[in-house]
Amino acid sequence: MDSKLMEFLQLLVKNKTVRIGDFITQQKLTARQIRYREAKINDFLIENGLPKVTLKNGVYMLDLSEQQKIQLKELITNIDPYDYKMTSEERQEAIALLLIATNDYITSSSFAEKLSISKRTADSDISKLKTKLFPLNLKLDAKTSKGYRINGSERDIRNLCVNLLMRNIKLESKQYTDFLPLGQIVHEIYCDLYLEKVLEIIHLVEEDEGDKELTYESKLMLLMYLVTMIKRMSMGNIIEDYPELYDNQPQNRKYSIALNIASQIEDKFSILVPTKEIYMITMYLEGIQYIVPERYLKTDWMQMQILIDEIIQDMSKRMKVDFTNDKELYIDLQAHLGHTFFKIQHNIDITNLDLKEIKEKYLTCFNHLKETVKENKSSLLKGITDSEIGYLVLHFCSSLERRMRMLPPAKVAIVCLNGAATARLLRESILTRFSNISIIAVLPKVDLQLLRKMELDFVISSINLGNIDIPYVIVNPLLTEKDYVEINKMLMNYSENHTAKDDFDLMYSEFINNETIKDVQHQQDDLDILFNQSRLKLYQLLTPSYISFYNKARNWREAVSISCKPLLKNNDVNEMFVQSVVQSIQEAGPYVVFSKGVALVHSEVGYGVNRLAISLTRFEDGVIFNHPLFDPVKIVFCLAPNDYSSHVQALQGLLNLLEKYTIDELCEIDNSYDLFNMLERERW
Template sequence: MREYTIVNILYTRKVPVKMNELTAELGLSERTVRDVLRSLDKTGERHGFGIRMIRGQGYLLETRDNQAFHAYLDKGQLHTSQVDLDNKQSRQQYLLFYLLQSDSHQSMDHMAEEMGVSRSTIISDLKEVEQRLAAFCLKLARRAHYGMRIEGDEKDFRKAFSYFILQPGHTLQHTEDFRAYEREFDIARLKAYLLYILKERELKISDVFLDNIVTHLFILLYRVSKHNFIVAGQAAQSYPEPLYRELAGSIAGWIETHYQITLPADEVDYLALHISGKTIMERMSEETKSHLREGISGILERLDREFLTGFNQDKDLREALLLHMFPLLNRLYYNLQLGNPLVEDVYSQYANVFVISFRFAEIIEEQYGFRMSRDEAGYVALHFAAHLERMQQRNLEKFKRIAVICSTGAGSAQLIRLKLESVFPKASVITASITEVDEISSKPVDLILSTVPLATEIKEKPVIHIKQLLDDQEIQRIKEILSLQINRTKPSYKLMDFKELFRRELFHLDGPDDYTELLKLRCREMVEHHHAADDFPEQVLFREQKFTTIYKNGVAGPHPMRMSAIRDCISVTVLKKPLVYEGKPVQLIFLINLGPGQLFLHKEISKLLLVLMEKEDSRSRLLSVNSYEQFIHEIENLL
């Protein structure tokens, strides 16, 4: 079954699929996936296909004998439900597919027979299925002698349908009835019409939000075709603004013309609410703008005090949040929060700004009474990430006079100077030999870069040791070092050695079998060593409940909701056998404890974790260490 699932993923994608994507979709370890891929070599030889690994891209399915491969397809091996009976998550996904696409009651015995598992397995899986449905305010209603079916408000059903049925990349097959409806739905023509009427009314929309509205309309038409309607009171307690009601009316008229479906007034109102929460209205009234600006400025001031940042001084950030907040508050008011297909990638690459974004969400809830989802917080995080990137560039522009000390001759020094002028276009770059160090140190330079170690320390001037030849990786390293130096809480031109964050007393090669218990133990250890405040354990666990910090391939970076470390440090736990938490395996745990003002340092830690997520050989070396000394040696190789 696992072989069929992997082949189906590769066959439907048509492009190389990375190992971390396969492990995430299958819920299996890398070792297991590699074993399955090896067994597929023999299967492919018999059925006319092969799987090729392309370095840096992933695994690609290639057909060598189309007739044999299509015979393999015709046997139904790829058109089955593709449920991996050995994988609990795969079985639960199948049950959700089965129940959400069925309008009638389904018996437990029938589902067990369909899946080929025991009744007791179905009973066990349904307990967690019910929990997943409860998150959408839906329940499994049981009726004696008939079976069970999903019940709840139609708007909640549609949210669950979108989340579980229309997620990209799943391996389960839709029902024939659903596929037939998909074939009749003309997405391109609908998108073109939506863009036309939005532009006509001076409304802007992002590609992600446009796709979200198209998905909503597809589910709307499919459900209405089955006589499932939004009824009065389900959508909201108040009517949408006239502009959006007019827009929804136009779309309803287009639907009636092209699909011969007449939408009831409640459906039109619900559609209007979706549009109001996903479009940007440039004609926003000055009164509304003024009110929002005041609220955003107040929130940014609080964040600046807590994180020692300068968000409120960034006009671009304030304006970006202004345009984002208007539809966001509409979505929150009508409980129509967006899904975010980028949230996992954004979180793994910008874990530092998610700390800010979740605090932003807390303040929104406190001031407006609306609770933001983690997906919505992901969209807000992108604005803060853009701010930090702008700040990094502006900080680099502060270096106006740069001296390069090079001992290999004028040609090498000239090449370095030309490279640096491309990085610091507003700076004056001069070169000097090692014999001119004293003279250079007395001049008003902002930065000294040296290809050789300096015999004497130069006080009050930043000095960075660089390679003889500056490649892209070295230039990036210089930028990151300068960002860390400029943004340190305490002014210092000496970059703290990254290794100092790791401490012998905070390094472990084992721990409790329960992930939550392990975090509690490591947090208490931080407090006992006086590295963290007393509420550190509470903050970390609260953060984990909001959104688990377990990333891809067993790497985790838990951290608190507040950056309030007494001493910056990282607790490390390396587990020989992975734990599983919320369906995710975890084996390398980096518990991050940083103080206010260390967002850029948090970013560098995130980059280290990202390397471990993406590079299997780096992970393997860390997982094989048996002592703190070996761990530090491997970290040195990674930095």
């Protein structure tokens, strides 16, 4: 049982039901890979006399009795981590991490022993790894009897290491948890000596920034870079290919923080951090984001969640880029728009001194966002100006840059008929701008047979290639900003859609060949759910078991505790969720009371949340939340948001409910099924 099988099973044991889309987005698995894991897990369950996993309407279910749960947990506990069977991809990542952690040569026999595989399998994995390293400007240096060593620029080696570590480490509540089995290697080589001390350094950075907390991705990225840097420096490998733009720039706030980090590294690890390394730390600091907890960001929280989701969805359609999976974009827009609405409400002028430059550089994005804002009917956007739209454009551009960093390298050929010098300039311009594009060839003429042999991801061409079977993008030989945008789109859309589309076609063709026409249609419906999962509506979440009437509470804390009970009972949340809800109200005040007699309490996104859920609890005598206008509160909605967008449809349903029915009318309903049937009838 490999690591992803184990995590798949643990999620089912923990939650009982898991949407298939969660596996696709969280574990980065294709539908076909999920079906394979389902079959392997069912083999394991049947072998141990337990019920199989079932799939219905895009949701996996594992229905176990309490005794069976105990039995399965014991089975999982007794599995030796080193008995896991790694996938070929995991073994290749392990080999790369082992090579990065030493300057010496390592033989394939050593890899085989370390990974508990045959030498033949190790040789095969090494051969595959060589192919993957080539587009990253890295290669394996092989010497007879000595083995293999990784070669390339120090910056490229570190980039690879950071990406591998980020894929194989999780941070939960500021604690390190390893992903078995690759996590064992990560822990042993990179984390035992460095991780805790580096976390202490990052926590001090957060304190120096006024107790602002780094977002999860930012903290993980900075942590993994510093761990990699310290490991490589301890081996005598110093960065040479550093960002030279910092040479001539005045020392800014980020550079000062980098100096502080370097000083602490020197103290804790007894190694000298040269200026070049400080520049690299500064570069990483330029890309980090903080969670901003100012009180006024909580104002109109529900309307803001809906608005941000609408903006992101509309921009995704206009730009033909899926922004909806970028958690940091949701965080950034919430923080930024909180400031914006605060300024608009208090008649504070918003001036963007860089607006002209933003329009020139990001005109396409600016125009799309301006149209999005213009067509949105939210009252929150009333009074928003071009200056503010210009600032918002930068958040979407930052999202594009983040996505570019995370994309796998693409194999690309250039077709340029404008002469050798122009072709060379085009090649260098692309390589300078796109670190994850590997240019396989530059062709002075159209040769489709040659292009097909190269197994390219796509082609960048200075001319129209007509109706060919290879994706391509047409650019000006002297690249403009619009050309860069088009290459960006091709790089992202192809990387995102290729695997999913191929997998869809493959699965669908299997169903056509193996099932009756009736069954094909049924499976087609399941696939539609898989690839186009709609967000759950309020009536799908607020079922009768989550609705409670005739409650009493002495204060708002007790009301929160009571409203959390259905979520705790159904294992949607844990006690950390309750603590987060209480802490949010303590820090930000009674912003949760958004209408007369109605409150929406919630945790920070994902904190203590196992899955998306919402409850409705009614307090007949009302509860004081210390709101200046809307006390006493008689209805408390308790929301457990598992991400930044899945709950938005339910929030819209909640608003619809309160627009159609007054608080007094809702208090007259005396049966939870009556309320549920009303929601279901309206399809809210």
